[in-house]
Amino acid sequence: MILTIGTFLVALVGALLCWGRLGLSLSKPQWEKENYRGRLVVGVSGVFIVLIEILIIGNLYWGFSDSLDGTHAVAVLILVAAFGLLGWVDDTRAEETGGGFRGHLGSVISDGVLSTGILKLVGGILVSFGAVLLADASDGLVGLARSAAIVALGANLLNLFDRAPARSSKVAVLWFVILVVSVVIWGDSYSPLHLVWASGVVGASVGLAPSELMERHMQGDIGVNATGAVLGFSTILVGSSLAQWVTLCVLAALNLMSEGTSFSQVIAHNPALDRLDRLGAQHRRK
Secondary structure, eight states, X not given: OHHHHHHHHHHHHHHHHHHHHHGGGGOOGGGEEEOTTSXXXXXXXXXXXXXXXXXXXXXXXXXSTXXXXXXXXHHHHHHHHHHHHHHHHHHHHOOOOOOHHHHHHHHHHHHOOOOHHHHHHHXXXXXXXXXXXXXTOSSHHHXXXXXXXXXXXXXXXXXXHTTSTTHHHHHHHHHHHHHHHHHHHHOOTTHHHHTHHHHHHHHHHHHHHHHHHTTSBOOHHHHHHHHHHHHHHHHHHHOOHHHHHHHHHHHHHHHHHTTTSOHHHHHHTSHXXXXXXXXXXXXXXX
């Protein structure tokens, strides 16, 4: 657990330093987006999450190769790099579609347009299957499909919540805390090591949160997709078969709900969720 917490703190500080020292290098017109208030901000700060996680993977495996599974390290590396790349394409070259699965599929069926969203959807599914298969983190075809779905749906879920400053970071922290508590209660002495991969992306996401709350930037699909994918992967590493089925049902339900329901409206109509959502965001205080 010490290694997991230490990795979280290192990633957090690393993200703070990255934005402070290198944030201005991302202030280019082609990398800017309008935020929820219509202000132009840097829209690709998630590259720092990807880069920090890649460095963490290399250093962790180099320093703790006797304790960490090499196939897990490679699988996480593939997930971060691939989802980061797919997110970059979607952030910098996205076309206007109806949004969601239906919007992207509709653009293919009606207009014959292969949107970046469809590329990310198909690519994300394939990468999820490949990473789970490489890590040998499931038993049988059913387990493989279930695990890959958790990874892919986890990546998409954080993307769906990325509609307000640091909202996806808060969801990522909640997910990570649930994993940590579950491991402490039901896991064995080795289980916390499986969370070291997630602690890197979540720590980096938290490190970017203060400047994101000040509306300096957005992580974009690059950061939130990579974070969600690694959280999903860590979930299958520490969760029992039953826990994975429950996780899959929750993720699937939330993803399907988003097709017809606005999470922002649901949050706004719930006082407790609304206060948590506005926490730290000076421009969103009522």
